[in-house]
Amino acid sequence: MSLDEHRLFTRGFSAENCIQCGKCIAGCQHTDLTPQQARDIMKKVTIKPQWYPELSFCIRCGKCNYRCPKDARPSDLEYECLEYKRRAEQEFPSSMAYAINGMGAEGWSANFFRDVYKGLGKTDKNILRAWATPKKSKDLLFIGCTDRMLPRTWEESQTLRNAAKFGGPDDCCGVWAIQGGLLDEGYRIAKRLVNRLLENRFDRLVLGCGHCQKVLTRMIPEKLGIVLPFPVISIYDYFLEMLETGAARVTTPLNLDAVISDPCFGYENGDEFLNSVRRLATKIGINISELPHNRENAVCCGYNGYFNNGKVANFVKTALMKRKDFAQSGKKHVMSYCPGCHLFNHYFQPGYKSHYLLEDVLLALDGKVAEPFSVLYRRLARPRIAWNLASVAKSALLPVKE
Numbered sequence: 001m002s003l004d005e006h007r008l009f010t011r012g013f014s015a016e017n018c019i020q021c022g023k024c025i026a027g028c029q030h031t032d033l034t035p036q037q038a039r040d041i042m043k044k045v046t047i048k049p050q051w052y053p054e055l056s057f058c059i060r061c062g063k064c065n066y067r068c069p070k071d072a073r074p075s076d077l078e079y080e081c082l083e084y085k086r087r088a089e090q091e092f093p094s095s096m097a098y099a100i101n102g103m104g105a106e107g108w109s110a111n112f113f114r115d116v117y118k119g120l121g122k123t124d125k126n127i128l129r130a131w132a133t134p135k136k137s138k139d140l141l142f143i144g145c146t147d148r149m150l151p152r153t154w155e156e157s158q159t160l161r162n163a164a165k166f167g168g169p170d171d172c173c174g175v176w177a178i179q180g181g182l183l184d185e186g187y188r189i190a191k192r193l194v195n196r197l198l199e200n201r202f203d204r205l206v207l208g209c210g211h212c213q214k215v216l217t218r219m220i221p222e223k224l225g226i227v228l229p230f231p232v233i234s235i236y237d238y239f240l241e242m243l244e245t246g247a248a249r250v251t252t253p254l255n256l257d258a259v260i261s262d263p264c265f266g267y268e269n270g271d272e273f274l275n276s277v278r279r280l281a282t283k284i285g286i287n288i289s290e291l292p293h294n295r296e297n298a299v300c301c302g303y304n305g306y307f308n309n310g311k312v313a314n315f316v317k318t319a320l321m322k323r324k325d326f327a328q329s330g331k332k333h334v335m336s337y338c339p340g341c342h343l344f345n346h347y348f349q350p351g352y353k354s355h356y357l358l359e360d361v362l363l364a365l366d367g368k369v370a371e372p373f374s375v376l377y378r379r380l381a382r383p384r385i386a387w388n389l390a391s392v393a394k395s396a397l398l399p400v401k402e
C-alpha cells in the first residue's frame with residue numbers, strides 16, 4: 001500500500017511556515033551539526049520529505065518543536081521521514097516488533113508485554129481479566145502496558161481503592177508504534193484506546209503513564225482532531241489532590257536523596273506536569289535535585305534511540321548521554337517517573353540505583369507495595385521471556401547500513 005493511501009491523519013509539519021533556518025536540528029543535543037549543515041539538511045528534507053541517513057541521529061523527542069521560530073513543528077517532519085524509511089524496508093525489524101504492544105488488532109501476535117502478561121500467576125491474571133472489562137466509576141485509572149505487568153501493585157493499593165482500574169492486554173496508547181515510524185498503525189492503536197475508554201462510564205480519567213498522557217491529550221487532538229470528551233488528570237495530580245484534601249497521607253516518608261530524571265514525555269506534557277511530579281516527590285520525603293539536562297533539555301534513557309532501527313547500538317549511544325548526566329549530577333540514586341526509563345536505568349546504568357516514583361509514592365502512602373518492580377525483574381528472567389528475547393537478539397545486535 002502506498003504512503004498516500006495511509007494518510008488518515010495530519011502529519012503536522014508545516015512546510016509553508018518553515019524558513020529552512022535549521023535552528024531545529026542545529027540546536028539538537030543528539031547531533032553536532034553546524035548551523036550551515038543543519039540548514040542544508042532542512043532545505044533538502046523540506047523540499048522532498050523522505051528518509052535521509054543524515055537524520056538517523058534523531059530520536060523524535062519533540063524538543064525541536066520548541067526551538068522553531070515559525071511553529072513549523074519540525075519534530076513531526078522527523079516522524080514523517082522515519083515513516084518513509086519504515087515503509088521502504090522489506091520487513092519491520094523483529095527486535096522492534098517485539099517491543100510494541102497494541103498490535104493485536106493489526107494481526108501481530110506475540111510481543112514482550114503479552115508474554116509477560118501470559119506468564120503471570122492466577123491472581124494477577126484474574127486482575128488483568130477484570131481490568132479488561134469496562135467500569136462505572138467517578139475516577140477511572142488507566143493502567144499502561146508496563147505498569148500492567150505488576151497487577152497487584154495497583155489493585156491492592158489502599159490509596160487507589162476508589163479509582164476503578166482499566167486496561168486490557170491489547171489496550172495501548174500506540175506510542176511505541178509511533179516512535180518506531182509506524183504512524184498509521186500507532187494512531188489506529190490510539191484511536192482504539194479512546195473507543196475502549198468510552199466503553200466505560202466515568203467522570204474523569206486518571207492516567208498513570210506520561211506517554212499515554214502525551215498521546216491522549218496532545219497527539220490525538222493534533223493529529224486526529226479527536227478531543228477527549230472527558231477531563232484527564234495525571235496520577236501525580238491525583239495523588240497530590242488526595243494529599244491536599246486529606247484523602248491520603250504520607251505514612252512512611254522515604255528520606256531519600258535522589259536526582260530526578262525527566263523522560264522524553266515530561267516537557268511535552270507541560271510545566272504544570274513537571275512541577276506536579278516534583279511536588280509529589282518532595283511530599284513523600286525525597287530530597288530531589290536536577291540533572292544537568294532536564295525539562296526542555298531532557299535526554300532520553302535510550303529507548304527512543306532503540307526505536308530508530310531496533311538496534312542495541314543505538315540504544316547504548318543514547319543511554320550513554322543519560323549516563324553522562326547522571327555522573328555530572330554527583331548522585332547515586334536516580335528517580336524516574338517513566339516505568340520504561342526506570343527499567344532501563346535499572347538494567348543498563350550500573351553504579352546507579354534506579355527508583356520508580358509511583359512505586360515509591362505507594363510505599364510512602366500505603367506503607368507497602370504488593371508487587372514491587374523486583375518481582376518483575378524475576379519474571380523477566382524466566383525461560384520463556386529469555387528465549388523470546390534471545391530470538392530477536394540477532395535483529396537487535398547486527399549492525400545496519402543506514
Ligand code: SF4
Binds near residue numbers: 019
Ligand atoms: S522547522 Fe522551524 S527551526 Fe526548522 S528549519 Fe524550519 S523554520 Fe527553522
Ligand code: SF4
Binds near residue numbers: 029057062064
Ligand atoms: S525530535 Fe528531538 S532528537 Fe529529533 S531533531 Fe528534534 S530535538 Fe533532535
